Structures are given as C-alpha cells and as structure tokens.
Amino acid sequence: MTPALTSRWTGEYRFLLGNLLLKDFRVRYRNMSLGFGWSVASPLVMMGVLTFIFTRVMPSTIEHFPAFVLCGLVPLNFFSLSWLTGTVSLIDNAGLIKRTTFPREIIPIASVLANCLHFAIQIGLLLILVVASGYQPNVNWLFLPVIIVLEIVFACGMALAFSALDVYVRDTRYVVESAITVLIWMVPIFYDSNIIPQKYRVVYHLNPIAAAVMAFRNILLENKMPAFSLVSKLTLVSAVTFGVGLLIFRRLKMRFYDYL
C-alpha cells in the first residue's frame, strides 16, 4: 500500500487556500494599472457592442435583449475561464508540486475559485442591468446563489479531471480550447431556449452551463423559480462531475512528480 500524498502534510487547508487565492489576486491585479477596473470594463464593453448590434444592426424580437444575452454570457465566461485556467494550473505550478507535499487537489480548485471575484463583479453588473431594464428584485432571486454554487462545483470537477489529464497528455489544453468554442453554440446565448426542439432539450438540460443560463433567465427575466427538474439535473450533473473529477485526480496524482 502506498500512503496518500497528504499523509505527511499537516498544514491548514484554509490558510493554504487563502494564500493561493491571495497570490492569484495580487499577481493579477498588481500588474494592471487599472486593477479591478478591467473586471468592470470588459463586460461593459461587451454589453455596449451587443446592445449596438442587436438594436441597430440586427434588431431582435426578444425583449430586453442586452440583459438576455448577458444572462448567457456571464455564466459561460466564468466556466470557460475556470475550465481553461484550471486545466493548465498543475503545469503552471509544477515547481511547487515537485518540491512540497501539500494536497494537490487544492491547486485546480484554487484556480477556479480565483475566477470567482471576476464572476461576482459580472453578476453585479448583470443585476444592475436587469433592474435598469425595469425588473424588481424579488424572492426568486434567492435561487441565484444556489445556481452559482452548483456551477462552481461543476467547474471544480472539470478542473480536477482535466488538470490531471493535462500533466500526462499536454494536448489536453487544446482539446479544452476547442471544446469551449463548441460550447458557446451549445449554450442558448443568443437564442431563447424555447426554440430548441423538444427532442434535443434533454441535451441542454444535462449541460450544466446551458442549465445555469436557463435558470438565470427564469429567475431574472421571467420572475419565476427555475423548474425543479432543471435544478435537480443541474445538481446531479455537478455532483457527479465533481466526484468523478476527484476520482480521476486521485488516481493520477501519484505520478505527477514523474511527469512534471
């Protein structure tokens, strides 16, 4: 029997996770003269362009179209960024992994969580836009954190699995990059989920990002609770993905040292 990698590490998870997140924030925001401004500016620019295109160039019949599109883009952007940075996180931190015995799982998870500040700012902007479009905050908004947490859990699961694979097969990051471009069209960003033919709907429901987008729209633009079947599928897929991701990671981590 080989002992678990963590057996000789007796530190504090919270202290380590906090420090890894702080490192990421400091490195990311210290090297930008605008700092947090970029987290606000980039979605604003995106919103401006979308509003222009879909009101002046190609007017859409969907009401409040900028808010509608942003409900799709915010969860999608968070996931894409988390999946990609999570996938390369072990290789980026090869120096740490070859030298210290801290629990390796913490690296991809920290890399996903590091994107959460950016995610929170974007959600804040989205909520402002929704209110500006004439909606009132209501009790259904309480479901938003649930959906957000489920999406984070899903992203952590994907980051665990793909970061471990990326150590062994360095092509993994390019597979992820391609998958993200496909995902943009497999998530109802620019179209309403109602136009999806019934027989394909299950594919969207089982895709946690598409499900999150539909739930965001239910909550923010339709003033209703997301359907129970949707939330339960989202919960199931997120939990299974996290479990399987952790399992893959645990199986592969024994030989990280040899491959990094």
Place this chain on the structure above:
Amino acid sequence: MNPDHAVTFEGVSKIYSRSTGRKLLRSHVEGWFGRLPREPFYALNKVSFTLEHCESVAILGSNGAGKSTMLSMVAGLSYPNEGRVTVNGRVAALLELGSGFHPDLTGAENIELNAALLGLSKKRTDYLFDSIVEFSGIGEFIHEPLRTYSSGMMMRLGFSVAVNVDPDILILDEVFAVGDQDFQVKCREKVLSFKKSGKTMLCVSHSTATLNQLCDRAIWLDHGQMVMDGTAAEVIAQYEGRSTAKAGG
C-alpha cells in the same frame, strides 16, 4: 513497518520507461499499440537500507546516480515502482530553495505562501514571521517584490522559511552554497543545531568536507545501485579514491 526506524527502504526500485518523457497524445497512442520500445530505465535499482532516528546520512554519487530520486521518495513526492518506502516523522525537504516563490509577490507575502505550502498553521506563521525575516537577513527589502532580489537573497529567504517547519527528518540537497560567507556560517550552525537536537538528516553535497563534518554515515549510489553503506569517513574515502583513480586513469 517499524516505527522505531526513521526511514526504511525495502528493495526499492524507481523505473522510468523511456516514453515517460513524452507527453503528447501521439506518443501515448503509439504506446498503447506497442509501437514505442519500452526500455526500462532504473533510476534506483533494488535499494534497501534503514535509517534510525537521530542518524545523519550523506548520499554520495555522481550526477544521475539516483540521489534526487531517493530524496524525493523520502520526502513523499514520488513513489517506488517496486519495493516499499516507510517514513516515520515529519519531513522537511530543502530542495531547490526558492523555487516556490513568486517574483511579483513581496518577500513577506512569499514567506506566508511558502509557510502555508510547507504545512505551517496561520498562528505559527505569524509567530515565526519576525524570526524568519531576521534569520534571512533581508532587512527592509522584505516588503519589496521578489524580482528585485539577488539570487543569493532569494535562497536565503527559502532556507529561512524551510528550516522553521520544525521537522523530524531534514533533507538537505546542496543547500550549503546558499548566500555569502556569513550566511553559510549561519546555515551550518543551524544544521548543526538540528543534528544536536536529534533530528534525522539526509544530506547531498559536492563538498565532501562538509559531509564529513555533518554526517555519521554515508551511502554511495552509482547508476541507481547501492555501492557502499558505512561510516561517513570510510565511504567518503573510498568514494574520493574512486574519483581520483578515474581522473588518473
């Protein structure tokens, strides 16, 4: 497993198949279909030894002899393909000092990050912070980003954090060349104080004089195999004899 021993290696082998270095999808697929020759390379070949608590051992051998492979297994970073490694106690590995540092963080921020990685608690890190800074001798530069440090300063900081983990087993890989003369003296004093307080030590160094001074026992490795295991004076004498004989011939 005997908890009376600090480290036990029982017939330990570490094998790298030659395709291990290739990380592209193509080589994996070719590997599955058996198109790549899988010549095993033994980084360590059936090595057995036992280290008692309080023992300090020098590991000798030329480049590629398997010293780092052995240390990485004691540190719990990598695992044997055959045999069994048992380690009893908390290990601190001083390998490639400062490699876990981030150049954009200040010295102080790096101390905290490194301490967290090495397994220190928040409370203990706060408690030790001043003594770490003082030991490193970095002074007011501690609040400057690490990229402004000289390489000597960086290694001094790395050493100062790592020796504060309070290990039972200390692994020292070429750390006696850290910093300037003054710091090297401090470094040696610290390591000697570890030895006096009864820690187990594994040392690798090109300076056999240092090893002679620090270690009671020595293990000589060559191409992954153990050549000799005995008192430091004996093994070092033999090892140096071999080197000069080779140079002469």
